[in-house]
Amino acid sequence: MPAPQSDARLLAVSDLHITYPENRAIVAELKPITPGDWLLVAGDVADRVEDITWALRRLADRFERVVWVPGNHELWTMPDESPDLRGVARYEHLVSVCRSLGVITPEDAYPLWEGAGGPVRIVPLFLLYDYTFLPAGHHTKASALEYAHGTGVVCTDEYLLHPDPYPTREAWCRARVELTGRRLAELEDDGVPLVFVNHYPLVREPTDILRYPEFAQWCGTTATRDWHRRYPTAAMIYGHLHIPRVTWYDGVRFEEVSLGYPREWKRRPGTRRLLRDVLPEA
Secondary structure, eight states: OOOOOTTOOEEEEBOOOTTSHHHHHHHHHOOOSSTTOEEEEOSOSOSSHHHHHHHHHHHHHHSSEEEEOOOTGGGBOOTTOSSOOOHHHHHHHHHHHHHHHTOBOTTSOOOEEOSTTOOEEEEEOOOOOOSOSOOTTOOSHHHHHHHHHHHTOOOTHHHHBOOTTSSSHHHHHHHHHHHHHHHHHTSOOOSOOEEEEOSSOSSSGGGGGOSSGGGGGGSOOGGGTTHHHHTTEEEEEEOSSSOOEEEEETTEEEEEOBOOOHHHHTTOOSOOOSSEESSTTO
16 A cells, blocks of 8 residues: 555544435535545444445545444444345445455554654544443443433434344443454554544543433443553544534544534534544644
8 A cells, every 4th residue: 555645634524324315415525635635434324235335435436545434323234125134244244345445444454644644553443332321320221221211312223233143232342342452452562643433432521412411321332431541542533423523531632523414514503624634733
């Protein structure tokens, strides 16, 4: 893989949700800012494999390199979709699709970015969640889920995101955290900072502003709460919450880069650029 041009930019976006025609039209027009730009896609491209493939192929044709991590929507098993795959089998199928398009996934070697702001190592993550981001006053998954069902704020994952062959989503999450932890421990200590890319934030604090706090339990795991301190981290890129903003924890910049649903982005004031610079000081 050739090194990026010195003025090429590392860009990021998430939650494109191209099932909505307005969002699909936006993706159809997305282009690099500078020749040689890379694009990090932090999950929730679409719900169906056909749409995910369309979007990633289009982006891969335009950007020098595309790095993708799955969101929860990509992992849903949709009614009447072919192939009818669940859990790990669905994820592995999506990885195969990405590789056929030249798109980097969490299963591939972590690429080195050497363009503007580099060098940094891109670390795409697939970790899921384990119901440890509990709403205030609740201390168990059972209690938190009962509360959510009582309010009517229940993530669709409960019905469409299957963990097969794992018995539960949190068991799948534990396995992914352990696997990723081993890979991170094996990284060469070469002084190159990391850019973490995950659908969910690595810490719980970004969920504190959710309108419905019960939704936080579907937004990450406390198992990663110190990763941005344990490893030399340049930035943490995430999506899922549909609240694009920058926050700082322990001196590390966390940025949500989501587009979100049309009813959300159409209400946002200003002219904030959709594709975000991962290394804005560059």
